[in-house]
Amino acid sequence: MSFTAALFALMPMQALAAALVLITLIGWHGANAGGRWAQVGMAALALGLAMVSPTHGERMAVPALHSIGLATVSLGLSALWWALGLWLTPRPGRWVMAAAPALLGMGHALLVGDHDVAQTLADVVLGAQLAWLGVALTLPQRATVLQGLNSRRWRLLGLAAVLPLLGAMLCRAAVTLLGDTAPWPDLVLALAGQLALLLALPMLLLAWRGQTEAELARLAQTDGLTGLIDRNAFTQRSVDLISMARRYDEPLALVVLDLDDFATLQAEHDMDFADRALALFASCVQAQGRLGDLAGRLAGEQFGVLMARCLPEGPQALDQRLRKALAERAPAELGMPLSFSAGWAKLRPGDRGLPDLQRRAETALYEAKRAGKGLLMAEPGVQD
Structure with a gap:
């Protein structure tokens, strides 16, 4: 050879x-x-x-x-x-x-x-x-x-x-x-x-x-139950979105969403059912967001969506899409309807970062809860 x-x-x-x-x-x-x-x-x-x-x-x-x-x-x-x-x-x-x-x-x-x-x-x-x-x-x-x-x-x-x-x-x-x-x-x-x-x-x-x-x-960096990014990853990635919004003088808004009566749902059903409800809600949040939006699980039944280049009607449009999707999917997949409350705030020149923006959005969320739940509320003075 x-x-x-x-x-x-x-x-x-x-x-x-x-x-x-x-x-x-x-x-x-x-x-x-x-x-x-x-x-x-x-x-x-x-x-x-x-x-x-x-x-x-x-x-x-x-x-x-x-x-x-x-x-x-x-x-x-x-x-x-x-x-x-x-x-x-x-x-x-x-x-x-x-x-x-x-x-x-x-x-x-x-x-x-x-x-x-x-x-x-x-x-x-x-x-x-x-x-x-x-x-x-x-x-x-x-x-x-x-x-x-x-x-x-x-x-x-x-x-x-x-x-x-x-x-x-x-x-x-x-x-x-x-x-x-x-x-x-x-x-x-x-x-x-x-x-x-x-x-x-x-x-x-x-x-x-x-x-x-x-x-x-x-x-x-991913929440195991919902598949969305967790709070730490959401905070880290928000830095880039906020920096870009400030650099190019573009509007940016944070929408904080919270499932209504989640504690009651946990008490009346088992934990597996509650987890399925959270996963379904997270799936709707992810599906109804725009390309470029950042969605994550902030804590428990609370979720956040950071919307870049967001016009004043953007949070309302997201809220309507999400409520429609949840009204269609929850009865079919869980056998019962689900409701959520939401609050939103826009980025302001004096904000030091996500914590300031989130604090105002959560204040609006609590107002929506006190007003009867199932509502979207904006931070005070959002039109200023």
Whole structure:
């Protein structure tokens, strides 16, 4: 066996080892979606590389085996690209990446009688997939997904794996088209493949770790019952909204909402029912907010919505939408109606931050409670 053939023969074992490491460290049950696609991708690469390995001389007796192997390698690249789409911003070209394995397998099978043309087709298709993997690694990411770890580290690792392999594959395709039978393109491709598999495992593990850290950070700021952010996170994020409102001289309002007679509801029903009522109310609050509004659970049955660029009629519009949604959903999902009271206040030049704004909104809320509940009240002098 030549040195080049030995390098190609090692690739399936490297890919299989990487797949086993990913399955062991990430697990399958409970793993994030990107991690599962990475596992599938490496397993498919291992199987496909084993099927196209030059050590299988018998494949010449079964030409379809080589075509199926190339299609499986293509499937592995598509799965890795899909993982990147989940870890970063979803990329265009999903249908092309999904169709590439089948197109490569059928095209190679039809051209198997002409080895050079079939090999060139495989190199071009796989090279195009590698190029699209490189594009996915360089495009801007979705900022809210990977907060735990700077994705630049593993993206650079990914580019270091993809670009040499892409260059080697396109080089071999060009040499084959020119009719050159020199062995060096295969050697360069084998070395680039070894490097790619060596870097792929740490790249995938770092990407999975980044998404896991980001998810843990998100859960740490989320109220477990309602799915809304908790009081601390609400306070922290309000700083940016208040700063932006002051910088651009834009109106901003805080609406504080409180379920009516919640203590009575707890006394007359079990805690599970009360929790369901809170979760339903929180779901309505989240669904009826505008894009850009900040909604959170402030305490117990009290919720807050910070409304940026809010005109005077904004709180009333939110209140009406929320009451309509609650009137439709509560009887159907809980078997009884729910009511809430609300108060709102607008940001004033003298406010030191959220506490001042919240104090006035809660004062308006208590006025709504005293006035008979089920009402929205504004802070005194809101029109000033």
